[in-house]
Amino acid sequence: xxxxxxxxxxxxxxxxxxxxxxxxxxxxxxxxxxxxxxxxxxxxxxxxxxxxxxxxxxxxxxxxxxxxxxxxxxxxxxxxxxxxxxxxxxxxxxxxxxxxxxxxxxxxxxxxxxxxxxxxxxxxxxxxxxxxxxxxxxxxxxxxxxxxxxxxxxxxxxxxxxxxxxxxxxxxxxxxxxxxxxxxxxxxxxxxxxxxxxxxxxxxxxxxxxxxxxxxxxxxxxxxxxxxxxxxxxxxxxxxxxxxxxxxxxxxxxxxxxxxxxxxxxxxxxxxxxxxxxxxxxxxx
Numbered sequence: 001x002x003x004x005x006x007x008x009x010x011x012x013x014x015x016x017x018x019x020x021x022x023x024x025x026x027x028x029x030x031x032x033x034x035x036x037x038x039x040x041x042x043x044x045x046x047x048x049x050x051x052x053x054x055x056x057x058x059x060x061x062x063x064x065x066x067x068x069x070x071x072x073x074x075x076x077x078x079x080x081x082x083x084x085x086x087x088x089x090x091x092x093x094x095x096x097x098x099x100x101x102x103x104x105x106x107x108x109x110x111x112x113x114x115x116x117x118x119x120x121x122x123x124x125x126x127x128x129x130x131x132x133x134x135x136x137x138x139x140x141x142x143x144x145x146x147x148x149x150x151x152x153x154x155x156x157x158x159x160x161x162x163x164x165x166x167x168x169x170x171x172x173x174x175x176x177x178x179x180x181x182x183x184x185x186x187x188x189x190x191x192x193x194x195x196x197x198x199x200x201x202x203x204x205x206x207x208x209x210x211x212x213x214x215x216x217x218x219x220x221x222x223x224x225x226x227x228x229x230x231x232x233x234x235x236x237x238x239x240x241x242x243x244x245x246x247x248x249x250x251x252x253x254x255x256x257x258x259x260x261x262x263x264x265x266x267x268x269x270x271x272x273x274x275x276x277x278x279x280x281x282x283x284x285x
Contacts, residue, residue, distance in 0.1 A: 001127050002162050003072070003085075007031060009139065010159050014078050026078055033082045035090025046100075053188040054101045064091020066170040073163035085216025091150065104184035129167075137162040174278050213277030 001011075011026045049057040068088025075081035098119065105113040137157040140148040148154050154161055178201030183189045 001130035002166055003103070005131050005135030006138035006159055006162070007136055010075075010081065011078060012159070014076075014081075016078050030078075030081050030085055034085040034089040037086040038090075038092060038095075041090045042093050042096055046096050047099045048093075049100065049185070053183050054097055054104070055177065055181050055183045055193075058095050058101070058181065061092040061094035062170050062174045062177065066167050066174075067091065069166050070133065070162040071168060073158075073160035074157055101184050104186070108230070133165060134162040137165060151248045 007027045007030055008023060010021050011030065014282040016026060017023060045057055045061070063090050063091065066086050066090065071084035072081060075084055102115050103117065104111050136143075138161070139157040140161050141150055141152065141158060179202065180196070183191070184195060196272060
């Protein structure tokens, strides 16, 4: 979202045309190239998340966006700018995967309205902060001549600074996702995750340095860990409590699961209601 305030001036700096109407056309092509590429690759990333898991796809999407913003900030001409934006759309299919991840995390129906309201709230927050930041940081040598002198690196690439700031935000997201994001795919969630283990170790090191046990305490190692970690709120726990995810020999199997321990047949995905929702969302977009 940060490119919208300055994309017109960026196209103007490429000197591809002197016609203002054509500049607006080229600016629209740059912004729409991301959306078209994301539309083309969205289904692929959804299937990929079913194969390798949600967490790797989400992290790869952030990395792909960072690569795209680096290329976009250094773009010397219109073609490079369009390819950079299209690359960001091709490498980032996080919108659908993120919604699936939230659905797999929050299985308690009473908590779902709160969970699903967080995503559009954060998106709208980014839609406010992103353009404001992009417009404020673009062309720094013209807007802040006392800080960024002429003839410097940012004078040669006047639209690089907002992209660098966005890349810093993306790197923070990548690090947090690698260390603390849990896999939610039912078939992949129990595999070993070195990133999550490292994150737990770091949290353990930080908290154990603050928690001081009594000198005369004879608490064992297995019991002392409860002084380190607090229980997570139930709405942010993994979907372990979902009846259909329990072992098939569990006596408390929900009626929603097959009584003989077999999976129920997969429902038809594109029902009439789903198709109508997709059409309505497409018209809105």
